[in-house]
Amino acid sequence: MKAVRHIGIVTHDLGASLHFYKDLLGLKVIRQAEEPGEYINMICGLKGSRLTTVKMAADDGGLVELLCFHSHHGENAGKNIYDIGASHVAFTVKDIEAEYAKLLDNGVRFISSPQLSPDGYAKVAFCSDPNGVFVELVEEMMTR
Secondary structure (H helix, E strand, O other), X not given: OOOOOOEEEEOOOHHHHHHHHHHHOOOEEEEEEEEOHHHHHXXXXXXXXXXXXXXXXXXXXXXXXXXXXXXXXOOOOOXXXXXXXXXXXXXXXXXXXXXXXXXXXXXXXXXXXXXXXXXXXXXXXXXXXOOOOEXXXXXXXXXX
16 A cells, blocks of 8 residues: 545535635645546446545645535435544644634534543544534644
């Protein structure tokens, strides 16, 4: 395995998801595309697909890909943080208290306020994106 390429998040509301990841978290849009139906049909095992993708980058080059299927609609994530399977996306932030306040002011739902880890290494808080995907914010308090 050479690298983790990106994290993919399916959304039903591309505008709300772009607002969350781009405007609130500060990821930069690097590519937005209408994906060819036949290609998506083949790799995803679908028929009649229509899909918009948006790739966004963090400052370190880590990528998040939003996928908005216009032709197929699944259910919201809405699961528990402890359910089996991929559970969350984590981002390192410079100032978790400022991010927490900004996101709260914009109606983002958090599980708790930022909490200091027992070893004092990081402050951590979990919130949900507009699709119900859990997002972990981490401020490193000291280097290891």
